[in-house]
Amino acid sequence: MTNNSQVTAATLLRAKQRDEKTVWLTALDATSAAIAEAAGAEVLLVGDSLGMVSLGFDSTLPVTLDQMIHHTAAVVRGRKSAWVVCDLPFGSYQKSPEQAFDASVAVLQQSGCDAVKIEGGAHMADTIRFLAERGIAVVAHIGLTPQSVKKFGSYGKRGKSKDEQSQLLRDAKAVTDAGAVALVLENIPAELASSITASVAIPTVGIGAGVNCDAQVLVFNDLVGLSESNPPFAPAYADVRRVMGDAISSWVADVKSGNFPK
Numbered sequence: 001m002t003n004n005s006q007v008t009a010a011t012l013l014r015a016k017q018r019d020e021k022t023v024w025l026t027a028l029d030a031t032s033a034a035i036a037e038a039a040g041a042e043v044l045l046v047g048d049s050l051g052m053v054s055l056g057f058d059s060t061l062p063v064t065l066d067q068m069i070h071h072t073a074a075v076v077r078g079r080k081s082a083w084v085v086c087d088l089p090f091g092s093y094q095k096s097p098e099q100a101f102d103a104s105v106a107v108l109q110q111s112g113c114d115a116v117k118i119e120g121g122a123h124m125a126d127t128i129r130f131l132a133e134r135g136i137a138v139v140a141h142i143g144l145t146p147q148s149v150k151k152f153g154s155y156g157k158r159g160k161s162k163d164e165q166s167q168l169l170r171d172a173k174a175v176t177d178a179g180a181v182a183l184v185l186e187n188i189p190a191e192l193a194s195s196i197t198a199s200v201a202i203p204t205v206g207i208g209a210g211v212n213c214d215a216q217v218l219v220f221n222d223l224v225g226l227s228e229s230n231p232p233f234a235p236a237y238a239d240v241r242r243v244m245g246d247a248i249s250s251w252v253a254d255v256k257s258g259n260f261p262k
């Protein structure tokens with residue numbers, strides 16, 4: 001899937017059916033979108049993790065719908081053919097299907113993105129169905145759901161007990177039946193992610209969920225080594241934080257010593 005045609009939900013479904021991996025990456029703005037897409041990312045997820053990696057919050061809870069729209073519109077301006085998904089932020093969709101519909105309409109109209117993502121399983125199935133029946137592409141997200149960190153108290157692995165594992169399997173089926181077009185599986189055992197992937201028709205997108213998912217996603221800043229620290233499941237493939245720091249400190253030294261401009 002490396003041509004320039006527009007990526008759609010159907011592209012991702014076809015890839016699952018052909019057993020081809022797809023690559024998702026978060027993007028924050030037009031620059032990160034262009035870099036990610038040029039390097040081969042097929043889906044750009046404007047994750048609410050941007051509240052932590054770009055906006056300096058200590059969780060994703062303070063992120064607002066307007067902030068998500070602002071960043072998503074920039075990502076849309078920076079992409080060429082990638083599918084752009086916007087995380088609906090905490091508080092913008094949990095109250096009712098109608099509230100989720102209004103938030104989705106605002107995001108789709110004001111940013112030009114392609115799909116919305118919501119956290120939650122069986123308890124969000126009515127909302128997913130409400131949106132899907134009205135023509136909205138919805139990505140679901142189960143396992144570790146960071147917007148519930150105040151309830152669970154940590155970002156630890158989910159699906160460790162048998163009970164939790166069967167609940168997550170039920171969640172995956174419920175969001176699939178409700179019409180979700182893809183399903184993010186975050187920080188769950190690889191074997192569980194593997195059985196979920198085999199038991200649902202829609203593509204699964206793993207982050208900390210092992211190799212047997214249909215797609216993988218990471219947070220842009222973690223992947224390039226720009227974050228101060230990474231989750232245990234997110235390896236840094238470069239040390240961009242050091243590269244940037246070195247460039248800036250060389251320039252600072254040149255300014256101080258009168259060697260800039262030359």
Ligand SMILES: Nc1nc(=O)c2c([nH]1)NC[C@@H]1CN(c3ccc(C(=O)N[C@@H](CCC(=O)O)C(=O)O)cc3)CN21
Nearest residue numbers: 049052053060146154155156157187219222227231232
């Ligand atoms: N930069 C960044 N990358 C992410 O992947 C990310 C964010 N931010 N912000 C929102 C959430 C939070 N995420 C996290 C953060 C920490 C762990 C982590 O350290 N997990 C440990 C256990 C931690 C604990 O028990 O408190 C683990 O072993 O799973 C996992 C996911 C994933 N998401």
Ligand SMILES: CC(C)C(=O)C(=O)O
Nearest residue numbers: 026047048049184207
């Ligand atoms: C890591 C992905 C799945 C996410 O929800 C985010 O970046 O906010």
Ligand SMILES: [Mg+2]
Nearest residue numbers: 047048049087
């Ligand atoms: Mg998120």
